[in-house]
Amino acid sequence: MKKRWSFIILVMIICLIGGCSHAKEEPLIQDKYRNYYEIFVYSFCDSNGDGIGDLNGVTSKLDYLVDLGIDGIWLTPIMPSDTTHKYNVEDYMAIDSTFGTMEDFDRLMEECNKRGINVILDLVVNHTSTKHPWFLKALDEVKAGKPGKYANYYSFVQNEEEKNSLDDEGGYHSTGIGNYMYEYAFTDNMAALNLENKEVVTEINNIAKYWLDKGVVGFRLDAVRHYCFDQAKSINFLKEFYKYCQTINPEVYMVGEVFSSGSMIETFYETDIDSYFNFMFAKADGRITSNLRGRAGADFVQSLYKWQERISKVKANYIDANFLSNHDTDRYFGVIGKDNIKQKMAASMYLMMPGNSFTYYGEEIGMLGSGHDANKRAPMVWSTESDEEMTTPIPESDNIPAIEKGVKEQEKEKDSLFAFYKKALHIRQQNTEIARGRIEPIELEDKQMGAYTTTYNDSKVIIIHNLGDQTKTITLDTSTYNYSKIQDSLLTGNEKATLKGSEITLPPMSTVILK
Incomplete structure (x- = not known):
């Protein structure tokens, strides 16, 4: 008995001194600032050996993320869809069966909460899948010659004069029913929603409430500049949507995607949304790349300062959303010429910028991928010695260069790219002035x-x-x-x-x- 109590006391002392391995590590400040990590679920971690990433795979890697210095996760769409990217949603209140179940999602949320990790979901409200029940009901109405409630959820036209002047990201596609065509976004399996319809707005509000009630802290909003033909209406929709979500969670966090010019991003900060991705500094043609290649440190700081002053005039409490690359852009290690030193320096530049950081999965180990979208969403390399937990490449992939060392190998090396990212991310957490x-x-x-x-x-x-x-x-x-x-x-x-x-x-x- 004495030996048993001695053992228990020893365990308690160890936990008090060193901290138990699964104990929740509270952030220094409980606010909207986080080191986010973008997870393309299909390619991240396969927990059951079917070759497809899943929610249980994400859960199994939470301790890895905490160790890296991550305290926020952005999950790309996880709702049912017939694509690997899931941006054409068939049911907004369910989990795609290849990713798991709602119980798996609830467990993921529970484990994230234990570790102080905030979760934001990719919410796609610009369009639905053409297999969504709303769209199928709309087609039934059109076929019956009585376009009604669900047809008004979308935009159907019968002639050229009725069409909106769309940009190059959308168009019109035949329904196969008389002369009827529907407006689509990006590809013809994505039917554009009519966000000027109050019933659609109510549906979207209900979707947001469903996920906020499940514990997500907010949303990444896809393709916001395409919401309405009239930009002022897009801005008004976002204002009202944000205001509604604040009634569910006053501390809701949202980050929008305006894949466009600085002036367009600046305009969308009028919506009250917390953050917009800073495309001006990211990617192959952004400020970080140009200043890094030109060895122009002073120019980089001046650009950063001017951006701060420009945006803060529109929204004083904005939170910048800084990144190097994401699921739509060429992976940055390839952009910078597979140069380990330049990749580290680029990471240092964006991770020391004020705002929230968004690290794309695999960026911390120098993953590569360009060209076809599938190449940019390649399987996470957990080890180059074993394919355990790794997913199979997306079928459309045509060029995925191998990297020499995966997570397992780089974790052992003090000078690896992984070690550099880990240090930079922890510096952000430990020095609250950097982000805020x-x-x-x-x-x-x-x-x-x-x-x-x-x-x-x-x-x-x-x-x-x-x-x-x-x-x-x-x-x-x-x-x-x-x-x-x-x-x-x-x-x-x-x-x-x-x-x-x-x-x-x-x-x-x-x-x-x-x-």
Whole structure:
């Protein structure tokens, strides 16, 4: 008996000192700021050996995500659909059977809550599948010669004069019933919803309530600039939708996709939606890539500051949504020329930006994929030594370059891309000023270096990027900028950053955080 009690006491002491492995680690601040991780469920983790990723696979990797420094998950659509991407939804209040059951989803939510992970769902309300019951009922009405309630959920026309002037992302497709055509979005299996119809709005509100009641903190809103032919009506819909969701959860979080110009993104911030993806800095043609290639650190900081000032005039409390790539764009490691140092530096640049970060699954290990959409959504590489838990490639895939090391291999290496991402993400969590602060540029003579302060609740850190290929030393007055130490650093090589008095030395392609 004494031995038993001694063992129990020992276990309690270990838990108190080191923390039990499954104990929930509370974020420093409970608010809308998170390190998000985009999961394309079909390709992420296969828990049952059928070659398709599933919700139980996601659940099995939550501890991996917490260890990486992730405290938010964006799940791409998980509702029933006949495609791998699920952006043509057949039932908004169910789980696609290839991904699991509603019980599996509830378990995922329970396990996320234990770990302090917020979950947002991809909500596709611009269009439905042409197999959705609403659309099938609409076709029945049209066939009967009595277009009514469900036909009005969509847009049916009989001649050219009735068509809206659509952009290149949509069109009209024949129903096969007389001269009737329906408006579609992107592809003809996605029938465009009529979001000016109050009954449709009520349906969408009910869908949102269903998932919010299940515990998701909010939604990623797909293709918002395509919602209505009249942009002002799209903005009004989003305002009212956000306002409604706040009645369910006052702290609801939403991030919208406006895959367009900076001026269009700026306009959509009038909707009160918390965040929009920052396409201006992402992808192959974004500011991060151009400034990284041009070794233009000062230009990067100025662009970041100007963007902050521009958007904050429209929405003072906006939360930027920063990323490098996603399921619609070429994977970034390929964009940057399969260069490990440049990939690390690009990660440092976007992960030190204010706002929420969105890391695409596999980005942290340098996964590749370009061209056909299926290539950008390749199986997550858990190990290059074993295919356990890995999914099979999407059938349309035609070019998926292999990577040398997967998660298992990179976890063992202190200088791996995975280790760099892990450190950067944890730095974001530990220094609340980085995500939440407002930035002020610091003028430096060397334009390959970019420096700025970021301040939150009277607490300040200084972030300095050296985008040059040489070690650089700068002098930064300690009394003016009120710092005393290197809080942390992100290094792409073996050389260390140093601080001697007011002289800071940065290795090539590195970042330091001063406090």
